[in-house]
Amino acid sequence: MSTHDHGHDRxxxxxxxxxxxxxxxxxxxxARFEDPGLEPHxxxxxxxxxxxxxxAERQTVVLFGVSILGTIVFLAGYFLLPLGSSEAILRSNLxxxxxxxxxxxxxxxAAVHWAKSLMSDHEVVDERHxxxxxxxxxxxxxxxxxxxxxxxxxxxRGVLKGALAGSLALFPLTIAVPLIGELGEDWDVSKFKHTxxxxxxxxxTDPDARPIKASxxxxxxVVHVIPEDLEExxxxxxxxxxxxxxxxxxxxxxxxxxxxxEGWAYQGIVAYSKVCTHVGCPVALYExxxxxxxxxxxxxxxxxxxxxxxxxxxxxxxxxxxxxxxDSEGYLVAQSDFTEPVGPSFWERLK
Amino acid sequence: xxTTTTTPTRTGRAAAATADYLDQRTSVGxxxxxxxxxxxxDHWSFLLGEVALYSFVTLLISGAFLTMFFVPxxxxxxxxxxxxxxxxxxxxxxxxxxxxxSFEVRGGLLMRxxxxxxxxxxxxxxxxxxxxxxxxxxxxxxxELNWVVGFTLLILGLAAGFTGYSLPDxxxxxxGLRITDGVVRSIPIVGSYLSYMIFGGEFPGxxxxxxxxxxxxxxxxxxxxxxxxxxxxxxxxxxxxxxxGSGRTDKNVVGYPLFPxxxxxxxxFFFVVFGVLALMxxxxxxxxVWNYGPYDPSPVSAGAQPDWYMLFLEGSLRLMPGxxxxxxxxxxxxxxVLIPAVVVPGLLFSLxxxxxxxxxxxxxxxxxxxxxxxxxxxxxxxAFGVAVLTAFFVLVLAGSNDLIATHFRxxxxxxTGVLRIAFFVAPVAAFWMTKRICLSLQRKDRELVLxxxxxxxxxxxxxxxxxxxxxxxxxxxxWLRVQHEAIRPLEIEPAEDARGVRRKGYxxxxxxxxxxxxxxxxxxxxxxxxxxxxxxxHGEHDALEAVPVEQAPQLTGxxxxxxxxxxxxxxDRRA
Numbered sequence: 001m002s003t004h005d006h007g008h009d010r011x012x013x014x015x016x017x018x019x020x021x022x023x024x025x026x027x028x029x030x031a032r033f034e035d036p037g038l039e040p041h042x043x044x045x046x047x048x049x050x051x052x053x054x055x056a057e058r059q060t061v062v063l064f065g066v067s068i069l070g071t072i073v074f075l076a077g078y079f080l081l082p083l084g085s086s087e088a089i090l091r092s093n094l095x096x097x098x099x100x101x102x103x104x105x106x107x108x109x110a111a112v113h114w115a116k117s118l119m120s121d122h123e124v125v126d127e128r129h130x131x132x133x134x135x136x137x138x139x140x141x142x143x144x145x146x147x148x149x150x151x152x153x154x155x156x157r158g159v160l161k162g163a164l165a166g167s168l169a170l171f172p173l174t175i176a177v178p179l180i181g182e183l184g185e186d187w188d189v190s191k192f193k194h195t196x197x198x199x200x201x202x203x204x205t206d207p208d209a210r211p212i213k214a215s216x217x218x219x220x221x222v223v224h225v226i227p228e229d230l231e232e233x234x235x236x237x238x239x240x241x242x243x244x245x246x247x248x249x250x251x252x253x254x255x256x257x258x259x260x261x262e263g264w265a266y267q268g269i270v271a272y273s274k275v276c277t278h279v280g281c282p283v284a285l286y287e288x289x290x291x292x293x294x295x296x297x298x299x300x301x302x303x304x305x306x307x308x309x310x311x312x313x314x315x316x317x318x319x320x321x322x323x324x325x326x327d328s329e330g331y332l333v334a335q336s337d338f339t340e341p342v343g344p345s346f347w348e349r350l351k
Numbered sequence: 352x353x354t355t356t357t358t359p360t361r362t363g364r365a366a367a368a369t370a371d372y373l374d375q376r377t378s379v380g381x382x383x384x385x386x387x388x389x390x391x392x393d394h395w396s397f398l399l400g401e402v403a404l405y406s407f408v409t410l411l412i413s414g415a416f417l418t419m420f421f422v423p424x425x426x427x428x429x430x431x432x433x434x435x436x437x438x439x440x441x442x443x444x445x446x447x448x449x450x451x452x453s454f455e456v457r458g459g460l461l462m463r464x465x466x467x468x469x470x471x472x473x474x475x476x477x478x479x480x481x482x483x484x485x486x487x488x489x490x491x492x493x494x495e496l497n498w499v500v501g502f503t504l505l506i507l508g509l510a511a512g513f514t515g516y517s518l519p520d521x522x523x524x525x526x527g528l529r530i531t532d533g534v535v536r537s538i539p540i541v542g543s544y545l546s547y548m549i550f551g552g553e554f555p556g557x558x559x560x561x562x563x564x565x566x567x568x569x570x571x572x573x574x575x576x577x578x579x580x581x582x583x584x585x586x587x588x589x590x591x592x593x594x595x596g597s598g599r600t601d602k603n604v605v606g607y608p609l610f611p612x613x614x615x616x617x618x619x620f621f622f623v624v625f626g627v628l629a630l631m632x633x634x635x636x637x638x639x640v641w642n643y644g645p646y647d648p649s650p651v652s653a654g655a656q657p658d659w660y661m662l663f664l665e666g667s668l669r670l671m672p673g674x675x676x677x678x679x680x681x682x683x684x685x686x687x688v689l690i691p692a693v694v695v696p697g698l699l700f701s702l703x704x705x706x707x708x709x710x711x712x713x714x715x716x717x718x719x720x721x722x723x724x725x726x727x728x729x730x731x732x733x734a735f736g737v738a739v740l741t742a743f744f745v746l747v748l749a750g751s752n753d754l755i756a757t758h759f760r761x762x763x764x765x766x767t768g769v770l771r772i773a774f775f776v777a778p779v780a781a782f783w784m785t786k787r788i789c790l791s792l793q794r795k796d797r798e799l800v801l802x803x804x805x806x807x808x809x810x811x812x813x814x815x816x817x818x819x820x821x822x823x824x825x826x827x828x829x830w831l832r833v834q835h836e837a838i839r840p841l842e843i844e845p846a847e848d849a850r851g852v853r854r855k856g857y858x859x860x861x862x863x864x865x866x867x868x869x870x871x872x873x874x875x876x877x878x879x880x881x882x883x884x885x886x887x888x889h890g891e892h893d894a895l896e897a898v899p900v901e902q903a904p905q906l907t908g909x910x911x912x913x914x915x916x917x918x919x920x921x922x923d924r925r926a
Contacts, residue, residue, distance in 0.1 A: 039598070
């Protein structure tokens with residue numbers, strides 16, 4: 001390692017054109033330019049002027065001082081500022097954060113300033129060596145491995161090697177099998193195909209579970225719906241994730257029911273699964289003028305007037321429809337569960 | 352320098368005694384000898400990796416703080432606390448404890464915000480650091496394996512970000528998990544079972560948050576730490592790359608010693624990074640989960656965005672047309688989800704991971720490289736990198752298409768349509784343009800080397816001819832522009848040997864050669880001394896033979912290119 005002092009060995013004139021050794025072109029000119037060597041060191045102001053150096057030192061001290069002040073501000077903020085209201089929380093956050101920021105930035109900028117203005121800035125050159133080990137070392141390493149193999153005495157013992165490999169390959173199963181086996185709990189993926197809706201389940205508002213009278217739903221309105229008895233489920237959120245429904249009332253003249261679904265609506269009131277058939281976001285945005293339902297996650301758009309068919313976006317299938325009717329008291333009820341799995345597609349969806 | 356061997360001060364004696372004590376028990380002297388004055392080159396872009404490292408340290412510090420107050424449980428609880436709008440709401444312990452540590456723990460909100468900002472900066476700095484390494488060819492031999500380590504760190508960073516983002520169990524992250532569930536289900540044959548495996552049954556279940564917590568605070572950070580160790584070990588082993596310039600070669604490293612310069616600079620820089628993150632945590636609100644509410648499968652907010660590093664996946668899902676879902680023999684294959692969420696990112700990431708090996712194969716270059724490339728000198732690589740970034744950027748835009756639509760009052764459907772086309776067209780266009788720009792910049796370099804800087808001084812000859820005086824480059828300026836070698840396409844052995852026998856391995860060689868041609872056929876060679884001589888004698892680069900070397904003109908003046916004489920010992924040219 002050596003500190004180069006350039007400027008002494010600076011060539012006079014143009015080094016590149018003088019005997020560049022090795023390959024020389026047709027006209028005696030070298031084939032490639034030659035590296036002129038490191039540029040001369042340029043002194044900084046603090047190298048030349050002791051006053052500038054002194055000033056840099058003072059600035060560094062001030063920056064460390066800023067850091068100490070920052071810590072004091074932080075501690076003062078911690079002990080003096082109460083929490084409680086949102087304003088108080090914001091005030092505390094700002095005071096503590098600014099205190100911490102100055103405590104850190106003071107140290108950081110001081111150290112960098114010190115390094116840049118007061119520490120030596122003479123470039124140093126270090127040699128590199130090839131990454132690969134030397135031929136002698138390699139030879140010794142290969143020899144060591146060969147000796148080891150010879151000492152282990154496994155050369156012709158095939159069964160022993162097989163037994164070793166077999167036992168090592170098998171024993172991780174003792175951890176992996178129970179781990180994977182238990183991760184999925186009951187592994188009953190057929191649950192994807194059923195929801196909490198049953199024949200006669202009342203449609204109720206989300207989240208306060210008030211049953212809905214057909215007469216209360218005005219044309220153009222949208223109601224977020226859950227099964228009335230959802231709270232009785234063992235895992236409420238799991239069931240809710242599948243059972244959420246959007247109830248929409250259209251003008252009956254706008255509604256074009258699909259063949260076979262003529263009886264699934266009630267006076268222009270239709271109910272569709274709110275779980276997007278793309279990747280399962282709640283399809284929450286309804287545009288009254290166009291009867292379009294939009295999923296805000298990936299913008300699949302469904303036309304409610306035509307069986308919630310896909311009109312735009314990455315979903316393929318229409319939203320499943322929940323067949324509904326009214327019970328004797330005028331409340332909306334489900335005729336049955338959904339007739340197809342709700343939500344995103346999966347391999348055995350149709351099986 | 353008060354501590355000298357002749358008159359040791361008290362501290363000096365104490366330090367010497369401590370060092371002696373340690374060395375007798377650890378032989379630490381060897382390590383100090385090896386590392387204390389280790390040389391590192393200086394360049395601002397070498398800080399990018401440091402930003403990643405220091406934001407990771409910040410993540411560990413702030414994360415350890417948060418674990419003391421966070422409760423990773425999906426058990427239901429009723430909120431009572433200072434945040435009035437949530438009073439009496441049912442929520443999980445995870446969400447409730449997030450509110451508690453934000454509002455009732457002094458400094459808790461600050462630590463949460465620092466933690467989240469640090470995660471965003473961590474990912475951003477990894478990506479930008481990778482761009483630096485890619486575009487300067489720092490991944491070339493002997494650093495290919497370290498590129499793979501860095502790539503794995505990027506993937507682990509995504510895993511850390513994703514698992515952490517989901518822990519507070521708010522509406523936004525819950526919907527993110529629901530999307531994950533949808534994507535996992537789309538995987539053929541095992542999708543439904545994988546979904547059960549992740550969620551411990553049906554979505555959302557009650558197992559997920561504890562599971563994510565273990566992954567987020569134990570498994571992933573441990574792996575990241577181990578790989579950072581390996582990453583840095585490689586840096587020490589290979590010694591850092593350096594930018595090209597006078598005196599910098601593949602056989603040396605020019606810079607400043609670790610002790611004291613980089614101890615101060617890099618150590619100080621840690622505090623700067625942490626300080627900036629603290630400033631962000633103090634002044635910029637991030638992920639205010641109390642505004643979103645606890646997770647409930649029903650509500651969703653429009654215009655919601657995932658953290659930036661997940662946007663490309665979101666955009667990819669948005670762009671894919673739905674028609675791609677098919678049913679084969681009664682089984683559903685959701686290509687409309689599988690392609691954008693698994694195939695496209697898989698392809699982009701594989702390209703990234705494998706590029707160094709492809710380049711090594713088609714360039715046929717087996718040498719070690721420690722001097723970095725100027726991106727313009729490797730047009731194919733630079734253009735390829737820009738093309739991949741462009742594809743990524745189109746997906747990020749697609750992930751924000753709703754915000755673009757609302758901010759600029761444009762049709763969401765039109766934006767999506769345009770971006771669908773752009774995903775295929777823009778990378779190709781970007782590739783072509785970047786390659787042309789690189790080649791032009793190289794020609795500009797040649798022009799500069801051959802004819803010097805324009806000085807804006809116009810001279811009129813007696814003949815009436817006007818000419819601009821050119822100032823030749825000094826040797827250091829010139830070296831930067833001529834030091835590289837333009838890689839040429841592979842040359843391979845013919846298909847048959849002299850006796851007409853077909854050679855084994857010719858087909859794979861021929862394929863390699865075809866790719867190699869695609870990589871390196873368009874190139875601009877650096878100026879040679881002969882060309883420079885010719886330029887100054889005749890202004891004709893091809894009239895070489897006529898110039899005997901003894902009469903080779905001085906590089907100042909001559910020919911049609913009147914240049915100003917320069918004094919090599921004149922003052923600072925860079926001033």
